Amino acid sequence: MAHLAHYKQAHPLPFVVTHWINLISMIVLVFTGFYIHYPFFPGFMGIARGAHIFLGCILVINMIVRVVLAFFVKSAPTGGTRETVTDYKTWLPQRDNRHQGIQWIKYYLFFKKTHPLSAKLGVPQKISYLCIPILILIMAFTGCCLWSVTNTIGPFAAFVSWCGGLMVVRIIHYYLMWVFICFILLHVYLANIEGLEPTKLMFLRKEHGGLVYSPEAHDLIGRDDLKKE
Amino acid sequence: MPSFDSLMESHGVSRRGFMKFCAGVAATLGLSQAMVPKIADAAEQLVIGTTSGVLAPALWLEFASCTGCTESFASATTPDVATVILELISLNYSETLSAGAGWSLEEAMDQTINATKTVRNADGSTSTEPVGYILIIEGALMEGWNDNALVIGGEKSTDLIKKAAKNAVAIICAGDCAVDGGWQAASPNPAGATGVEPYLKKAKAAGQLDYDIPPIINVPCCPANPEHIIAMLVDYLLLNKLPQLNEYNMPSEIFGQTIHDNCPRRGHFENGEFVYEFGSEEESKGYCLYAMGCKGPQTYSNCPLVRWNRKVSWCIEAGAPCIGCAQANPNMADHGWVDLNSPFLNRFKHIGIGNFMFDPTYLAYGVGGLVALALIVHGFGMRAAGRTTGGADFETFRHYDLKHPDHPITDKPLAAEEASHLSADMQDEAIDEELKIAQPQLYDPKAAKKKGAAK
Numbered sequence: 001m002a003h004l005a006h007y008k009q010a011h012p013l014p015f016v017v018t019h020w021i022n023l024i025s026m027i028v029l030v031f032t033g034f035y036i037h038y039p040f041f042p043g044f045m046g047i048a049r050g051a052h053i054f055l056g057c058i059l060v061i062n063m064i065v066r067v068v069l070a071f072f073v074k075s076a077p078t079g080g081t082r083e084t085v086t087d088y089k090t091w092l093p094q095r096d097n098r099h100q101g102i103q104w105i106k107y108y109l110f111f112k113k114t115h116p117l118s119a120k121l122g123v124p125q126k127i128s129y130l131c132i133p134i135l136i137l138i139m140a141f142t143g144c145c146l147w148s149v150t151n152t153i154g155p156f157a158a159f160v161s162w163c164g165g166l167m168v169v170r171i172i173h174y175y176l177m178w179v180f181i182c183f184i185l186l187h188v189y190l191a192n193i194e195g196l197e198p199t200k201l202m203f204l205r206k207e208h209g210g211l212v213y214s215p216e217a218h219d220l221i222g223r224d225d226l227k228k229e
Numbered sequence: 230m231p232s233f234d235s236l237m238e239s240h241g242v243s244r245r246g247f248m249k250f251c252a253g254v255a256a257t258l259g260l261s262q263a264m265v266p267k268i269a270d271a272a273e274q275l276v277i278g279t280t281s282g283v284l285a286p287a288l289w290l291e292f293a294s295c296t297g298c299t300e301s302f303a304s305a306t307t308p309d310v311a312t313v314i315l316e317l318i319s320l321n322y323s324e325t326l327s328a329g330a331g332w333s334l335e336e337a338m339d340q341t342i343n344a345t346k347t348v349r350n351a352d353g354s355t356s357t358e359p360v361g362y363i364l365i366i367e368g369a370l371m372e373g374w375n376d377n378a379l380v381i382g383g384e385k386s387t388d389l390i391k392k393a394a395k396n397a398v399a400i401i402c403a404g405d406c407a408v409d410g411g412w413q414a415a416s417p418n419p420a421g422a423t424g425v426e427p428y429l430k431k432a433k434a435a436g437q438l439d440y441d442i443p444p445i446i447n448v449p450c451c452p453a454n455p456e457h458i459i460a461m462l463v464d465y466l467l468l469n470k471l472p473q474l475n476e477y478n479m480p481s482e483i484f485g486q487t488i489h490d491n492c493p494r495r496g497h498f499e500n501g502e503f504v505y506e507f508g509s510e511e512e513s514k515g516y517c518l519y520a521m522g523c524k525g526p527q528t529y530s531n532c533p534l535v536r537w538n539r540k541v542s543w544c545i546e547a548g549a550p551c552i553g554c555a556q557a558n559p560n561m562a563d564h565g566w567v568d569l570n571s572p573f574l575n576r577f578k579h580i581g582i583g584n585f586m587f588d589p590t591y592l593a594y595g596v597g598g599l600v601a602l603a604l605i606v607h608g609f610g611m612r613a614a615g616r617t618t619g620g621a622d623f624e625t626f627r628h629y630d631l632k633h634p635d636h637p638i639t640d641k642p643l644a645a646e647e648a649s650h651l652s653a654d655m656q657d658e659a660i661d662e663e664l665k666i667a668q669p670q671l672y673d674p675k676a677a678k679k680k681g682a683a684k
Contacts, residue, residue: 003619036290038576039520045501087364098638099629107621110610114624117639123443148487148526165569166527169577171589174577178593182600189604194610194620211623212655217644220623222655 004080005229006201007211010120012075015087018066019202025059026180028052033042053147060140063133078119080213080220091130094119096218117219125190128183135179142173153192253456254463256534268463273353285466286341286362289323290393292386293379293413293422294368298404299325301452301537318363318462335382342396363465364397364443365458366390369406369413370428373421387428394429397443399471400428401461404452405566408557411451415567417584426478427562444471447478449530449557449566456535457483477559483535488525488551491533494518518545524553550574 011019026128032052039045070091074084078096101123106112116122144150145160146169163169191198200206209225235245255261260268261407291299303326320326322338328335337378344360366584370386371378380385394400402425405411413422429442448457461480464472475481489495497503497517504512505520517523528551536543544551555572570578611617648656 039503040500042503043501045503045519046499048501095638100627103628108607110614110626112526113621115621117624117627144347148490155340164558165556167524167569170527171577171580174589178597181597183599185597185604189608193608194616195618205674210619212651214644214647217640217647219639219641219644221644221648222651224655227654 003197003210003214004078005226006079006197006206006208007076007082008201008205008207009074009076009082009084011202011205012077012087013205014064014069014073015075016202017207018062018069021058021062025055025062026184028055029059030177030181030184033174036151037174043080053143056140056143059136063136067133076120077215078213080211080224081215090120091126096215097121097123097126118215128186132183135176139173139176139180142169142176145169146173206222254460285318286344286360287318287320287365288338288341288362288393288397289320289326289365289367290389291324292366292368292381292390292407293371293420294404294406295412296325296367297452298367299323302455302458318466321362337436338393342393361396361397363462364393364400366400366402366407366425367404367453369410369422370425371413371420371422373419378420378422380523387432390425390428391432391438393437394425394443395440399465400425400443400445401458402447402559403458404444404596405449405451405554405557408447408559409562409565411557411565412567414562414569416586420464423562424559426559445559446471446474446480447557447559449479449484449555451554452467452534453534454532456540467494483531484529484555486529486531488528488532488545488555490529492525492545493533494545512548515548518548518550520576521550522572522576522590523550524556524570524573525551526608528553528555530555628639 026181028051032048032055034040035044035048036052039048051212070088071086073087075087075090076083077085077090077094096117096119100116100118103112103116104118104122105122108116119126141156141159143157144153146166150156151160160166160169163172191202197208197210201208207226210223211220212222212224213219214221234244237244247617248269249427251265252262254268255264255394273417289299320336321341324334327334327337341360341362344362345357346360347355347357349355370390376385376387381389384392402408404424405424406413409424410418410422410428411424413420416425424447426445426447429438429445431444432438446461448454448461450457457480461472461485464470472480473482475484477484489498492498494517497515498519502511502516503513503520504516504518506512506520519526525545532543532551532555533545536546550573553566554574556566556567556569558564558569568578572579575588577589578588580592581587614621627638630639637643
């Protein structure tokens, strides 16, 4: 029982909503994407294409909303605290994470026995999360190259031409989907392997007791079992 | 002099058929129907002129090819308007269609290339300039074995094209092989097959041409659709202009929409009704061929409208998935349309390194499966390490603090002070001991490091 206390301040309500939208969009997009690649059962193509294009747009809009909200909503900079800062600061390098990147890798490769201290997002975690908006944008771009409604527009048409045809763009779009799939596998695994508490907080806003961390001292300072006063 | 109508009748073409043809040409060229009388008029004038005027000379050069494009023109069992229009040109050289053969025919080609005419200049003086001719190319050029892979009449194909292109008024590349090398250029392409436009551009860049490359019109498809070629000839001969070309120098009206856009089976696609196997019930119902690897959604051509074999049928109507033959790309001759679309019955092309080719999905499933497997193995490791119930215990000191005790990241005295401000139920001596926060002076990094060094 070494994890930090899970407080709602780590994931304010707007970000819980955007996370839900991300989850649903990505799962439906991956499924319909596989279907559009090869229709493995009959009767679904119209719905699959409609859903794929609609949720693709939703995913991009959701990503933009999430990035904008980062400058207006406050969230906890680390786990185990109810203190908050403007959310974008939790996406910049934080003192809690300094020199801890290699420690995280060593921890997960079993070369380090103790759990590294860190900010809300560990070093590898933060880097991979920051790649996701970029990946969504590339996905949206290649998607627009493939969608007949948009693929005659300048930059999309130019990219298709540069790649040498829609076939090549299709394969790029397909492989990028697999990057998403691998990310989801890793994300779901790492978020749940040490207990389901982080997931319950993220999806259901259910708080859990644990160790208390001080963002100022960058250290653990006690334990909170969420006992009602 | 025979009248135009009697000339048509002698070919078995009615006036009504002729007007329908003109309307078809107008549609293919993207002209309004108001242009139909003009096309008809121009055709009449030119055809009548054939008995007295000068025919537009044309050369049909055949390089590495199957003669399918010539066949596509010549196999008409019933004479029709197209053959009449073809009589507008004086076809001075065609390996398949010319009556002559051998050196005399080669001489006819040389005469056509070198023919000159006298023109009167504005100041009253006269000068000579080439007559010019339409150059129609069928088949790929070959650069393999020092250009010796293809030699015609003692001349390398590459020398021949450089000679023939010089005085041409326009080059029509008929069929995929002339556009990007086609089948011959498919991997591994030992003969070094390439298209006319990529070769001439390369030769020009290398300074091997002492003239500007004439306008090139690429008319892909395998074979080139006679209707497309006729439309180009009509456009050029009758209306005296080049058609509007896209970035691949293809007529944009003909190659502007996907086959998928105009496919008669599109309804089945939207309904999700697919053929999964040849010889199945779905196939007999004429369902969509998407799952059989049809390249219609990514192939730009008006095949469903123009069709083949005198508008009788075309690939998909005949039950065969589109193989994307209209995707010949002169700008990417080293990656021709065959490589871009094969295997034809697969949704993806094969990719690979060198000659090792595989389906892209195999790599994706392989990597994805490897990640999943690694996570499962890792999960057992985490369980064995006792980390699955809340993770491992937190580190007492950051690794960095132990290495740099003079300027640690963790502020232990502040942590101790903050800990003392916590409510009573959040303080616990056992935890303090575990977390080393109650007596920071005893657990400062310097001391910890010394302790570690002593060990």
